Amino acid sequence: xxxxPILRLKSVQKVFGRFTALHDIDLDIEEGEFFTIVGPSGSGxxxxxRLLVGMDELTSGEIWLRDKRIDQIxxxxxxxxxxxxxxxLFPHMSVGQNxxxxxxxxxxxxxxxxxxxxxxxxxxxxxxxxxxKRVTECSGGERQRIALARALAFDPEILFxxxxxxxxxYRLRKSLEKELKxxxxxxxxxxxxxxxxxxxxxxxxxxxxxxxxxxxxxxSDADEIYSRPVSRFVAEFMGEVNLFDVTAVDGQxxxxxLIALPxxxxxxxxxxxxxxxxxTLMIRPEYVQFLDEGQAADFEISGRLNxxxxxxxxxxxxxxxxxxxxxxxxxxREDRHDGSEGDTVRLGWNADCAHVIEEAPFEGRIA
Amino acid sequence: xxxxxxxxxxLASLPILFVLTLSFIAPLVLVAIFSIMPExxxxxxxxxxxxxxxxxxxxxxxxxxxxxxFMAFVATTILFAICxxxxxxxxxxxxxxSIIITIAVVxxxxxxxxxxxxxxxxxxxxxxxxxGYVRHWTGVGFESPLYNVGIIIFGIVYVYLPFMLFPLAQGxxxxxxxxxxxxxxxxxxxxxxxTQIDLPLAAPGIMVGYLLTFVLAAGAMAEAKILGGRxxxxxxxxxxxxFTYGQNWSLGAALSMILIALIGTLAIVGIAKIDLxxxxxxx
Numbered sequence: 001x002x003x004x005p006i007l008r009l010k011s012v013q014k015v016f017g018r019f020t021a022l023h024d025i026d027l028d029i030e031e032g033e034f035f036t037i038v039g040p041s042g043s044g045x046x047x048x049x050r051l052l053v054g055m056d057e058l059t060s061g062e063i064w065l066r067d068k069r070i071d072q073i074x075x076x077x078x079x080x081x082x083x084x085x086x087x088x089l090f091p092h093m094s095v096g097q098n099x100x101x102x103x104x105x106x107x108x109x110x111x112x113x114x115x116x117x118x119x120x121x122x123x124x125x126x127x128x129x130x131x132x133k134r135v136t137e138c139s140g141g142e143r144q145r146i147a148l149a150r151a152l153a154f155d156p157e158i159l160f161x162x163x164x165x166x167x168x169x170y171r172l173r174k175s176l177e178k179e180l181k182x183x184x185x186x187x188x189x190x191x192x193x194x195x196x197x198x199x200x201x202x203x204x205x206x207x208x209x210x211x212x213x214x215x216x217x218x219x220s221d222a223d224e225i226y227s228r229p230v231s232r233f234v235a236e237f238m239g240e241v242n243l244f245d246v247t248a249v250d251g252q253x254x255x256x257x258l259i260a261l262p263x264x265x266x267x268x269x270x271x272x273x274x275x276x277x278x279x280t281l282m283i284r285p286e287y288v289q290f291l292d293e294g295q296a297a298d299f300e301i302s303g304r305l306n307x308x309x310x311x312x313x314x315x316x317x318x319x320x321x322x323x324x325x326x327x328x329x330x331x332x333r334e335d336r337h338d339g340s341e342g343d344t345v346r347l348g349w350n351a352d353c354a355h356v357i358e359e360a361p362f363e364g365r366i367a
Numbered sequence: 368x369x370x371x372x373x374x375x376x377x378l379a380s381l382p383i384l385f386v387l388t389l390s391f392i393a394p395l396v397l398v399a400i401f402s403i404m405p406e407x408x409x410x411x412x413x414x415x416x417x418x419x420x421x422x423x424x425x426x427x428x429x430x431x432x433x434x435x436x437f438m439a440f441v442a443t444t445i446l447f448a449i450c451x452x453x454x455x456x457x458x459x460x461x462x463x464x465s466i467i468i469t470i471a472v473v474x475x476x477x478x479x480x481x482x483x484x485x486x487x488x489x490x491x492x493x494x495x496x497x498x499g500y501v502r503h504w505t506g507v508g509f510e511s512p513l514y515n516v517g518i519i520i521f522g523i524v525y526v527y528l529p530f531m532l533f534p535l536a537q538g539x540x541x542x543x544x545x546x547x548x549x550x551x552x553x554x555x556x557x558x559x560x561x562t563q564i565d566l567p568l569a570a571p572g573i574m575v576g577y578l579l580t581f582v583l584a585a586g587a588m589a590e591a592k593i594l595g596g597r598x599x600x601x602x603x604x605x606x607x608x609x610f611t612y613g614q615n616w617s618l619g620a621a622l623s624m625i626l627i628a629l630i631g632t633l634a635i636v637g638i639a640k641i642d643l644x645x646x647x648x649x650x
Contacts, residue, residue: 020379053552054552055548055552056552074551075548075551075552076551076553076554076555076556077554080552081552081553082547082549082552084548084549086543086545088543088545088546088548088549089546090546090549090550090568091543091546091563091568092568093565101550101553101563102553102554105553105554105555105559106554150553151553154553154554241544
């Protein structure tokens with residue numbers, strides 16, 4: 001937890017009728033951070049951002065911006081600003097007028113306004129000639145930049161983003177993600193971003209918060225979330241993952257079809273599993289090896305090669321274990337496994353690649 | 368193929384062109400010709416002159432014209448002020464309840480304007496519904512508010528409310544909600560959102576509402592006759608009198624031409640500024 005957060009949420013709760021959208025949220029966001037809130041639709045991430053910018057009132061709790069409580073302040077008086085999912089550009093104004101809108105409200109004189117608008121156009125790699133262009137004539141990517149320029153013209157303490165890239169095509173989205181990260185570095189502002197795509201979050205963010213049904217599931221950096229998720233939900237949120245329901249008795253790890261060679265490394269894992277009531281063993285597809293005859297690994301499991309899919313630079317294998325579980329393995333094209341569908345294969349991985357999620361898979365059903 | 372389409376299109380438009388020419392253009396042309404006929408003739412085959420326009424200027428008909436335009440202007444402005452909040456509610460706040468307002472307002476159109484105005488007379492006159500009961504219960508009577516300019520404007524506002532309300536509601540529904548929220552987020556007060564976002568983006572609807580009500584109100588006469596008791600004469604009343612009692616068709620035609628020219632100019636200037644496609648939702 002940062003010592004002097006720029007934004008602090010204290011047990012923030014939001015209730016719509018009988019539905020609780022946010023349960024007692026606590027959150028600190030650090031000065032200058034790129035913080036992303038990720039969650040599926042209905043997880044409450046949009047509700048949070050609407051509370052933060054002042055478009056909705058919270059049911060209980062407090063929001064502090066540095067040493068000022070802001071949750072009772074109306075949206076137009078908060079020193080924060082948001083880039084909308086729809087961008088919400090003003091269709092009756094030119095690009096320049098859009099960018100200058102917040103400056104005009106502050107009665108800054110026209111010459112200074114224009115100078116700032118041109119500066120921002122340049123910062124966002126838009127030609128100066130766009131100043132007089134109608135926003136309705138601009139492309140999706142250009143509109144994105146205009147919305148950003150308008151928000152930056154406001155000079156907010158914190159810049160909020162409500163899934164602004166979700167409507168764009170894949171390539172444009174990828175390049176804007178990098179640009180946004182770059183912009184964050186250049187402006188030094190605090191960015192708070194919400195998205196449903198963990199991949200997008202990982203590209204840009206310093207820290208990521210994963211949300212599920214109105215609560216934070218995990219708040220951490222991208223590495224931690226990818227390799228050490230706290231729950232199955234977080235583990236499964238970021239793409240393909242292999243999860244095993246496991247128990248451990250006397251240092252022996254038990255899971256359907258899973259063989260753990262006795263060693264110090266597996267013993268440590270067994271102790272972790274014993275400590276939890278029931279646990280899940282996680283292994284990411286790229287850490288799983290195809291074992292040759294006589295080759296050994298800390299963990300092993302056999303199965304039948306069910307499918308091979310080429311994903312450009314990587315090859316994706318699907319293996320059905322004897323227990324009926326479907327496992328995925330991913331290899332770079334250069335490390336491809338020479339085998340064909342229907343082959344019986346032996347898979348293995350080392351203990352340091354495995355991660356124990358201390359959460360029972362389902363209540364009452366422990367393998 | 369293209370040429371055939373165009374030919375068929377032209378052919379298909381013939382019937383409506385015929386009807387339009389006969390029912391709209393022809394009477395207008397006739398009125399235009401009559402306006403430059405000598406007074407008190409009933410044929411268009413006379414030596415044209417501007418006697419009717421001269422009479423119009425000399426006999427003070429401009430007064431009724433000015434009264435009509437003035438009352439129409441005041442009424443449309445009042446209508447805008449009344450209808451904006453209601454239309455806003457219908458477009459953004461009331462949701463399903465707005466259908467009830469729509470039905471209520473449209474229902475009033477089912478009853479003839481004259482009957483509704485006579486209803487107001489019975490309600491407001493001395494010894495009528497309001498004053499009669501008040502005097503009965505309290506013993507104190509008061510003068511009826513009928514027969515002056517104020518009540519005529521009230522009548523116009525009452526009768527033409529739907530023609531302002533629905534275009535405004537349509538116009539307001541064209542204002543994207545997130546543009547309003549974004550403006551607010553960028554520091555705009557409620558008043559600034561109204562003046563810089565709502566009004567400009569709802570402008571097409573506002574323009575249609577203003578034009579419709581102004582044109583209708585400028586040509587209205589029932590309100591002045593029934594509620595106003597001819598406290599002032601509306602221009603349309605003058606035109607009717609000239610054509611009927613006055614038996615002076617060219618005077619009536621000349622008055623009509625002036626009214627048409629004024630309102631026509633206004634309408635063209637207004638319509639040139641709005642995007643009808645946008646109102647119809649064809650963006």
